[in-house]
Amino acid sequence: MKEEKKKIMKKIIKKILKKITPKKIIDLYKKNKVNKKRKARLKIKLQPRNLLKFEVHLADHCNLNCVGCNHFSPLAEHIFLDIESFRRDCERISKLSERKIGELYLLGGEPLLHPNINEILNIVGQNFDTHNTGIVTNGVLLFKMTDDFWKCCKENKIKIIITRYPINLDFTAVEKNAGAYNVQLEYFGNTREITRFMDKIPLDLEGRQNALKNFRLCGKSNNCITLKDGKLYTCSLAPHINHFNKYFNKNLQVSESDYIDIYKANSISEILLFLTRAIPFCRYCKIKELTGGIKWAVTKKEISEWV
Ligand code: SF4
Numbered sequence: 330m331k332e333e334k335k336k337i338m339k340k341i342i343k344k345i346l347k348k349i350t351p352k353k354i355i356d357l358y359k360k361n362k363v364n365k366k367r368k369a370r371l372k373i374k375l376q377p378r379n380l381l382k383f384e385v386h387l388a389d390h391c392n393l394n395c396v397g398c399n400h401f402s403p404l405a406e407h408i409f410l411d412i413e414s415f416r417r418d419c420e421r422i423s424k425l426s427e428r429k430i431g432e433l434y435l436l437g438g439e440p441l442l443h444p445n446i447n448e449i450l451n452i453v454g455q456n457f458d459t460h461n462t463g464i465v466t467n468g469v470l471l472f473k474m475t476d477d478f479w480k481c482c483k484e485n486k487i488k489i490i491i492t493r494y495p496i497n498l499d500f501t502a503v504e505k506n507a508g509a510y511n512v513q514l515e516y517f518g519n520t521r522e523i524t525r526f527m528d529k530i531p532l533d534l535e536g537r538q539n540a541l542k543n544f545r546l547c548g549k550s551n552n553c554i555t556l557k558d559g560k561l562y563t564c565s566l567a568p569h570i571n572h573f574n575k576y577f578n579k580n581l582q583v584s585e586s587d588y589i590d591i592y593k594a595n596s597i598s599e600i601l602l603f604l605t606r607a608i609p610f611c612r613y614c615k616i617k618e619l620t621g622g623i624k625w626a627v628t629k630k631e632i633s634e635w636v
């Protein structure tokens with residue numbers, strides 16, 4: 330009887346081994362690796378950050394107008410960051426965080442469009458002790474920036490981060506200029522490679538998605554933390570959806586539960602904890618349908634680019 334059992338077991342093991350091809354082993358290994366990475370990311374986003382990192386639009390509109398831009402810049406009217414309100418917000422965050430923040434990105438839209446960008450750079454320098462502050466730009470206007478701009482970047486320890494798009498720009502002169510002023514210049518994602526695909530998070534106009542699951546899967550949650558008018562949002566979508574709503578006459582709602590008011594928060598830890606939680610707005614994102622992106626082109630401003 331024992332022998333009989335052994336034979337059956339051998340047969341079963343043989344069958345199983347036949348099915349496990351080297352390709353399947355590699356796939357399993359890769360899957361395991363991806364899962365580990367996902368788990369690590371999840372752990373980070375569900376735990377409060379040690380230091381606040383955030384980004385802010387200097388201009389909601391842009392001079393490039395990429396297809397499906399997930400800051401909705403091609404749909405935005407010409408709106409610039411209000412200097413005095415930004416000064417107040419920085420002073421408040423600086424007070425709460427005792428001047429210590431992790432990273433700060435000045436972007437948009439196209440940040441270099443702001444007519445008083447130098448003043449904004451000074452406000453940042455006056456309020457925070459960080460070497461991780463950068464202007465994220467498509468680079469088009471870098472060729473026209475004044476000496477004062479470069480000096481301001483240097484004095485306030487602000488670096489330039491260029492995202493390269495498939496447009497004809499030779500950055501050699503800009504690199505030289507940055508070098509001459511001792512300003513750090515980087516390429517987004519640490520690569521000089523050209524961005525040929527745009528990330529697309531398709532929107533569910535009815536808001537029927539699972540907010541909690543979306544938040545956990547999303548690469549933007551507790552990562553692309555956005556400051557807008559004294560409020561901090563866990564990502565960049567909710568604070569800028571107003572442009573999409575207005576342009577396409579839609580009503581994706583943003584409520585008081587989608588952000589934390591920096592003037593009502595009592596401490597930086599309260600803010601950091603808030604940012605680890607899903608917001609009701611997450612119900613509008615179809616994170617599971619996130620694709621490899623859409624091929625870069627100039628937008629036609631069709632709703633299909635965003636849904
Ligand atoms: S350059 Fe950036 S902000 Fe401007 S439209 Fe393209 S993706 Fe949007």
Ligand code: SF4
Binds near residue numbers: 565608612613
């Ligand atoms: S709303 Fe939520 S799911 Fe959508 S991009 Fe922001 S964090 Fe991600």
